[in-house]
Amino acid sequence: MSAGVLSNSTTYYWRVRHQDSNNAWSNYSNETSFITIEPNKANFTFSPESPKEGEEMQFTDQSTPQTGIVSWSWDFGEGGTNAAQNPKYTYLQANNPSQTFSVALTVKWNDGNSDTKTKSVEIYDEDPVAKFHWEPLDPEVGQEITFFDASESYDGIISWNWTFGEGDSPVQAFEFQLSYDADVLEFKEAQLNSEMMALGPKLDKSKGKILYGGICLSDKQTDASGTIARLEFMPRQVGELQLDISYLKLVDSQWRLVPTEIEKQIPQRIMPQAPQASALLPNYPNPFNPETWIPYQLNKEADVNISIYNMKGQLVRQINLGYKPTGYYLDKSEAAHWDGKNNVGEKVASGLYFYQLQSGDFRAIRRMMLFK
Structure with missing residues (x-):
């Protein structure tokens, strides 16, 4: 027998009777009752919904029922945890233009x-x-001007488009070939002026070669002082590279070649800007045996100390890294190193340890596991 859909936190009363083979009904049974209980369900919201790196986020508990909750346990997906009901958290390093983290909330009643x-x-x-800036600041007519890029980008800059505000020969069609280091850059997409139809791109990702072109099919030509095409890349890693343009052809409405002057070899360096905030990052490997490395980043210069504690809160090892300038200390040659020994050179036991970074007024702590 179905009772239908029941509401939460509601008292229901019921009684029964039966009908025999002669269609005679019995008396009703004694009345009884029960109370429906709202199921325990963890839930939460966060804001902003599209956070940027370094932006503080607010996580808000929306679990039901709210009464009877005895603990909240947050895992932010990169090693950070919290036990508050409505914590705040900041993600400090995304390795790509965007990075997704799994946030888990466990609630106990x-x-x-x-x-x-x-x-x-x-x-x-x-x-x-x-x-950008330029020299000389007050140029005379006909004098050569040098423009210097001073743009800022966390992931490194991979393309520049300069417009100098003066007209030039209109462009009816173009074609060029670009070579790049496929280990440092990943090609994402090509965008073309709206008046043109794309020819390509023909792409060889393994060799890092792109053949791309476009042709204007309408009566309008593209002003050569503007942007004809834009190629978008994503950095794979920090490093140096060289962009090589094998050839570039521009033709006008009479299908005559437009004279061009280009740098066929364009050296570039992909490297991050100074960190926006100091951070203590997850050690690697973790768990570890017998040694591990502790990466970190500094948004201002300071003396840096790493303190390692056991589960009892006792200081096990003090690592004085000395004065460090602003920057990233990520790989094994720059990160802090712990050999799994205490201050007197004895190997410590397996277990959970906490490591703390002290840099000026900044302090952060994380945990790691030594497993033998």
């Missing part, structure tokens, strides 16, 4: 039940800022 809710948070890098 006083009746012994628990529930976990997991949501994905996508962190975006800060937008680049275009800046």
